Amino acid sequence: MVASGFGSAILIGTAVLSLPIATESGERAPFVDALFTATSAVCVTGLVTVDTGQYWSTFGEVVILALIQVGGLGIMTLATLFAILVSGRLGLRTQLIAQAETKTARLRDVPHLVRNVVLFNVGSEVVIATILSVRFFTGYDMPLGEAVYDGVFHAISAFNNAGFSVYSDSLMGFVSDPWITLTVAIAFIVGGIGFPVAFELARSWRRPRTWSVLTRITLAVTVPLLVIGTVVIGLTEFSNPGTLGPLDDQGKFLAAFFASATARTAGFNSIDVAAMHPESWLFTDLLMFIGGGSAGTAGGIKVTTLGLLALVIWAELRGESKVNVARRRVPESTQRQALAIGLLSVGLVAVVTMVLMHLSPHRLDQVMFEVVSAFGTVGLSTGITADLPRSGHVLIIVLMFVGRIGPLTLFSALALRERARLFEYPEERTIVG
Template sequence: MITIGFGLAVAVGTALLSLPPATRSGQRADLVDALFTATSAVCVTGLVTVDTGSYWSGFGQAVILLLIQAGGLGIMTLATLLTVLLSRRLGLRARFLAQAETKSLDLTDVRGVVRRIVLFSLASEAVVAVALTLRFATAYDQPFGAAVYNGVFHAVSAFNNAGFSTNADSLVGFVADPWVSLTVAAAVILGGLGFPVVFELARTWRRPALWSVMTRITVVLTVSLLTLGTLVLTLTEFSNPRTLGPLSGPEKLLAGFFASAMTRTAGFNSVDVGAMRPDSLLASDVLMFIGGGSAGTAGGIKVTTFGLLAFVLWSEMRGERHVHVGSRRVPGSNQRQALAIALLGVGAVVTATFLLLAITPYRLDVVLFEVVSAFGTVGLSTGITGSLPPEADLLLVVLMFAGRIGPLTLASALALRDRTRRFELPEERTIVG
């Protein structure tokens, strides 16, 4: 149902963007461009084959904005409701204990859950839109109507981790502006945390001992990856004359933090990504592949998947039979789900990179960056998207669609298919490594 729903949304978006009024020229858009843009918007990715501000008309941009909103709300709602659905598969005693200890979402209040998600999303977008509108109107002398439009567009795009911008250079013009950069980064981080985590933090932020395993992993890894990404990207690009080189010390740190936050997976850029050094691109690949929080608008394999695998590795190195996160033991089924999602993600990235290298003339680091950005629904690009052949665009369309709904549907399918085996075969160890 999730796959069909997102597929229908992409089809409707493609049809609307194929209409002549959707382009500024009044001519019908190329079908591949319309399909690529619609998929990127619904999957809240941000990769584009044509410039959003100059190619699409006001009608076309409104369609893109609605597709972003539908895709972002759809992901948050479906992921949260699937969490509720999977929780119902627990035994009655376990469900009561889980609710009593974590004060989680009411398993019977589906309407309430959806209502709170919609209100939370719209309220967050409204706050960001007001802040950006005031800045655009007062500091950049934009007419009030244009400031409101740009503020709303970037607020919706940021909160939903889409990365679409009406500016041809994204947010490069605001690289030294902390008001715009930090506001957009805050919206991206908030949307990427996920509604269950935000909802739990709103009630128990003063009592970390009561946090669930998902909230604990999401918060710790989000802060850690943001900090590590800021340090790595700032240091690797510190003296690059085409990116951070001309900026002052505080401005370099701001730009480094913004770049780190955008890999979580928003797609805005305040420096030229194509001018980054190979080591910076590789660091960004890792951050984009990990992505953001579960049940949020971010993509990637999710920080919960990565964090859970890190705890599995730590427990294995210590020789422990069970994996513990805080005061909780993680079931083996969760560990297998995380491993399956991570390995399938690696397989998808490697396969798509091989195919793109075969049909395009670009070097490995650039192609890998584009592939990881599409799979992680990030939207960052080194600038090659618009010059790719149609078959490469279609490959990225498939990758964006799979990267958006793949981890969600795969995790839920694996969890719902978990069943007890009524017999066991004789055990035999094999050599590993």
Template sequence: MGVSAPGSRVGHEDWLVRRFFRHPVRIVPIGFLVAILLGTGALMLPPATEEHRYTPFVTALFTATSAISVTGMVVVDTPAYWTPFGLVMITVLTQVGGLGILTGGTLVILVVARQLGLRTRLLVQAETAEFGIGDVRRLLLRIGLTMLVCEAVITTILTIRFVVSYGYSPGRALWHGFFHAVQAFNNGGFSLYPDNLVGFAHDGWVTLPLAFGSIIGALGFPALFEATRSWRRPGRWTISTKLTVWGSLVLLAGAFVVLLAVEWGNPRTLGPVGWEGKALAAFTQDAFIRTGGFNTLDITTLEEASYPLLIALMFIGGGSASTAGGIKVATFFLLAFAIWAELRGEPDVTIGHRRAATASQRQAITVALLSVALVVAGTVTLILLTEGVGYDRALFEVTSAFSTTGLSTGVAPTLPPAGQLTLIVLMYIGRVGTLTLGSAIALNTRRRLYRYPEEQPIVG
């Protein structure tokens, strides 16, 4: 077997490949891309569709990306287009995408081999945003157990409700309960009903378990585990957990009040029902807005004043290292605290008697600005590629795709292939993360052994 010369083209390509895969974070985008392609191939098979013919490539790619990125945005009628085989594939892809490609694979290795190597632990950290390597094994087991328990509880409640109140057979009730439980915890948003959950808007036994499952999944495992472990002493939480938990509660409460007030008299949404029905529908839709993807209110019939609220909440998203997308709650509130500190002339950003690291502030700014740039670029692209789509609808669809929320005003199915490919790219980037993708692309990362003289430019 010949050996490539150091200066040869083959030797250079091998060196480049080794350099690219040297850092674990660079494997995350590749893992999601491979999973999307495998899911696309499975959904293109004739047994996956009711018409038993090959699914168009763009349709299969869009659905697979939507499932892997736990978005839930669709271009075809899910219950009418896909067979049970196709729906099972969507469920598997959603579970894999929500748990994480590397996290799920490592969890399987852990169960089979009962041990983890150093490289495997580093891979898990790259995807779950964990910094220590000593507790990776325990972390993975807790993640798997949390996922199973939450989905089992939601499945049980929905199954009983579907049998008792809707006359479903036990098998059908179990399937519907399990499918929607997986979608809720993983913030997927696919539904087995043509109107999503609008038909259950006033049935709390169906919508509330899904809403709370979506909230738990969107918190993120690091924040969820620390909050439950030290719930009596929230003052000792890390800055990340404080921002995520308290920030999520603030967003939930604020959005609930605003949505309820705006839609209170809308005859197409909350107007015809009593105050209890209004509160239930508004709360569950509020819980699904940021990342859940389900809708208990018809998005196309909302008041115009509700759309800016939905767009803002989708863009913020859920917690870090969660099944949610967006720029993340901690990022948003860290920037808010940084602005407040700057307005007050404070030298440091202080949160709960702790000083936020400068590196974290830089990362927050990078994520926010890259995300804004992607949403703006995606919106402009969608407008240019599609006739008849206004700026507001294009912005809504693009933000929903990038934040992996999945709410839609009905534009996605009408887009040309180029427009759907634009949303596919945004869903992929939204799931992988702008910072992760940027770090994966930056091959020349290195630590400088020197610093240049400091200069303070004029700002503002």
């Protein structure tokens, strides 16, 4: 149902974007370009084969914006519902209470959840759009109508972690403007950590001891990754004349933080990604692969998966038979699910990278960056997207679709289809390592 729902939205978007009115030239867009853009929008990725602001008309841009909203809102709603089904801990009435100990979610409470998710989504976008519109209007002498349009477009795109921009260079023209870059960064961080975590923090940010395991793991992984990413990218690109080199110290820090945050599936860039050093590309690959929080608009394997795997390793190193966090025991089934998602994702990225290298003349580091960006629904690119052959575009389309719904539906399927075995085989240890 999830796959068919997203697939239907993509097909409708493709059909509308194929209309002559959707392009600036008044000519029909090639089918693959329309399909690629629609998939990227619904899957809130941001990879493009054509310049969004130059190629698509205002009508086409509004269609893209609508697809982003549908995709982002659908992802957040479905992910939150799945979180309830899987964990059985998220109680519902007019609000999501992460500490509730209910065993099941009642169907009559689902409409309240959906309403809260929609209000959270739309309310956040209104605040972000207001800040961006005022800044565009007062700081860059934009006409009021253009400022509001650009503010709304980037607010929806940012909160839903889509990465689409009406500017050809994304946000590079605002690299040193904290009003623009920090507002956009906060938007996709909040949208990426997910509704359950954001709601719980809003309710009990002063009482961290009452936080759920989901919130604890999400913050425990997200914050260090943001800090480490800022430091690593800041150091590797510090003197690079194509990225951070020309900026002052404050500008370097702001740009490095934005580059670290946007790699968590946002897709905007305030520096030239194509000019970054290969080591920065590799580190960004890791950030894009990890992604953001569960039940949010971010992609990747999710920070919760990485956090659970880290806890499993830590418990094994300490010789403990159980994995515990915040005075709670992590079920073995959840540990296996995290391991399955991690290994399957690594395998998928490796296979697609090899195939795409065979189809295109580009280097390994460029191709891998593109593949991880598509799988993690990030949208960052070294500039090779448009140069890929049509077969490569089709492969990226499939990867964006799988990367968007794959981890969500796979985790839910693994959790909801768990079955108890009525017998056990004799145990036999094998050599590991």
